[in-house]
Amino acid sequence: MTESDRPAADRSGAASARIVRVPEDRDGQRLDNFLLGQLKGAPRSLVYKLVRSGQVRVNGGRAKAERKLAAGDEVRLPPLRLAEAVERGAPPKGLLEALERAVVFEDARLLALDKPSGLAAHGGSGVSFGAIEAMRALRPGQTLELVHRLDRDTSGLLILAKKRSALTELQALMREEGGIAKRYLTLLVGRMPDGTMTVDAPLHIGLRQGGERHVQVHPDGKPSLSHFKAIERRGGHSFCEVRIETGRTHQIRVHAQHIGHPVAGDDKYGDPEVNRRLRQQAGLKRLFLHASTLEFALDGGRTPYLLNAPLPDELADVLNRLG
Numbered sequence: 001m002t003e004s005d006r007p008a009a010d011r012s013g014a015a016s017a018r019i020v021r022v023p024e025d026r027d028g029q030r031l032d033n034f035l036l037g038q039l040k041g042a043p044r045s046l047v048y049k050l051v052r053s054g055q056v057r058v059n060g061g062r063a064k065a066e067r068k069l070a071a072g073d074e075v076r077l078p079p080l081r082l083a084e085a086v087e088r089g090a091p092p093k094g095l096l097e098a099l100e101r102a103v104v105f106e107d108a109r110l111l112a113l114d115k116p117s118g119l120a121a122h123g124g125s126g127v128s129f130g131a132i133e134a135m136r137a138l139r140p141g142q143t144l145e146l147v148h149r150l151d152r153d154t155s156g157l158l159i160l161a162k163k164r165s166a167l168t169e170l171q172a173l174m175r176e177e178g179g180i181a182k183r184y185l186t187l188l189v190g191r192m193p194d195g196t197m198t199v200d201a202p203l204h205i206g207l208r209q210g211g212e213r214h215v216q217v218h219p220d221g222k223p224s225l226s227h228f229k230a231i232e233r234r235g236g237h238s239f240c241e242v243r244i245e246t247g248r249t250h251q252i253r254v255h256a257q258h259i260g261h262p263v264a265g266d267d268k269y270g271d272p273e274v275n276r277r278l279r280q281q282a283g284l285k286r287l288f289l290h291a292s293t294l295e296f297a298l299d300g301g302r303t304p305y306l307l308n309a310p311l312p313d314e315l316a317d318v319l320n321r322l323g
Contacts, residue, residue: 016079017076017077017078017079018076018077018079019074019075019076019077020038020074020075020077021072021073021074021075022034022069022070022071022072022073022074022075023071024071025163025164025165026069026071026164027069027070027071028068028069028070028168029068029069029164030065030066030067030068030069031051031056031058031063031064031065031066031067031068031069031075032044032047032048032051032065032066033145034069034075035047035050035051035056035075035077037143037145038075038077039077039080042080043123044122044123046080047065048065050078051063051064051065052065055076055078056075056076056077056078057075057076058073058074058075058076059073059074060074060076090137091129091133091134091137092129095119095129095134096134096137096138098116099113099131099134099135099138100138102114102115102116104157104307104308104309105305105307108162108163109161109162109163109165109166109298110159110160110161110162110166110305111135111144111159111160111161111162112157112158112159112160112294112307112309113131113135113157113158113159113160114155114156114157114309115131115150115154115155115156115157115158115291116155116312117152117153117154117155117286117287117312118152118153118286119131119152120152121146121149121150121152121158122146122149131146131158132144132145132146132160135160142162143162143163143164144160144161144162145160145161145164145167146158146160146161147159147160147161147166147167147170147171147174148170148171148174148247150291151250151253151287151289153286153287153289154184154287154289154290154291155286155289155290155291155309155312155315156184156290156291156292156309157291157292157293157294157307157308157309158291159294159307166298169298169299170296170298173296174247177245178245179296180294180295180296181243181293181294181295181296182243182244182247182291182293182294183241183242183243183291183292183293183294184241184242184243184244184252184289184290184291184292185239185240185241185242185289185290185292185311185315186239186240186242186252186256186263186264186288186289186290187234187237187238187239187240187263187264187265187284187288187315187318187319188228188237188238188240188256188261188262188263188264189237189261189262189263189264189270189271189274190236190237190238190260190261191233191236191237191238192228192230192238192240192261193230194230195229195230196227196228196229197227197228197229197259198225198226198227198228199224199225199226199227199228199255199258199259200223200224200225201217201224201255201258202217202218202219202220202221202222202223202224203215203216203217203218203221203222203224203248203249203250203251203254203255204216204217204218204220204221204222205249206218213249213250214268215248215249215250215251215253215254216254217254217255217258222246222248223246224246224248224251224255225244225245225246226242226243226244226245226251226252226255227242227243227244227245228240228241228242228255228256228259228261229241229242229243234319234322234323235281235282235322235323237264237278237322238261239319250268250269252289253266253268253269253270253287253289254269256269257269257270262274263287263288263289264278264284264287264288264318265278265279265284265285265286265287265288266287266289267287278318281321281322282318282321282322283314283317283318283321284318285314286314286315288315288318290309290311290312290315291309292308292309292310292311293306293307293308293309294306294307295307
């Protein structure tokens with residue numbers, strides 16, 4: 001038995017809690033993410049329940065899920081009944097096979113997925129499995145962490161870190177202006193003007209509708225900057241490239257709505273009548289938004305990465321039908 005992974009005192013004599021000492025390479029990690037790595041198979045909802053109820057302790061005291069841990073901190077992990085940890089079962093075989101095919105890049109520290117539309121980045125809020133849970137099931141011997149999020153209905157590049165050092169460096173780059181160049185492909189409703197249109201409009205997460213976040217342009221929101229460039233017109237609509245300098249929730253979708261050219265197929269911020277016509281005439285059955293390119297450099301700028309995910313066939317088919 002090691003000092004870093006030992007049972008805690010348990011008066012009942014039942015399965016004991018464990019005390020885990022935070023290793024050096026997890027310094028600065030959020031408590032919830034640390035727990036997800038330690039409690040393999042536990043649903044995110046269960047992890048938050050354990051934290052809220054005080055069953056998880058840091059250095060003997062209660063802690064919030066977002067607390068940043070320090071190397072050497074002692075975290076109490078409560079005993080879990082097997083039924084609690086595996087209540088979701090295993091990810092469906094079809095999902096695992098699809099994600100294995102979706103890996104577009106991998107090296108010793110990063111793995112990039114071309115995430116399908118309709119798959120959440122992570123489980124929770126009624127979603128049994130997200131991309132991260134499925135990839136952990138595919139790679140049980142590896143440590144995998146989400147570097148960033150991607151809307152469930154948006155397809156495209158999603159980066160997972162295989163090493164803590166890569167996770168922290170990438171997340172630091174995301175906080176820097178221009179640290180990571182992010183480009184998306186989208187179909188906007190109506191005719192966009194020629195050239196590049198820059199949208200500088202603060203975004204605020206408003207009231208939850210049906211349990212979902214609803215974002216709007218609001219002066220009290222966080223600064224948000226998007227650049228829309230029309231590539232070509234199809235069927236009276238505009239196929240565009242979008243570069244974003246901030247990564248706010250639903251940023252492209254809300255900025256597109258704000259300028260009067262919502263994203264085609266957007267059930268939340270779009271035009272229902274146009275969406276209906278595009279479904280009937282062009283077979284558009286999903287949000288037309290795809291994260292196509294990520295460009296950044298690790299090791300203090302010495303190791304460049306350029307990751308690409310081509311436009312999915314179902315979206316290319318829509319463009320072809322629009323002529």
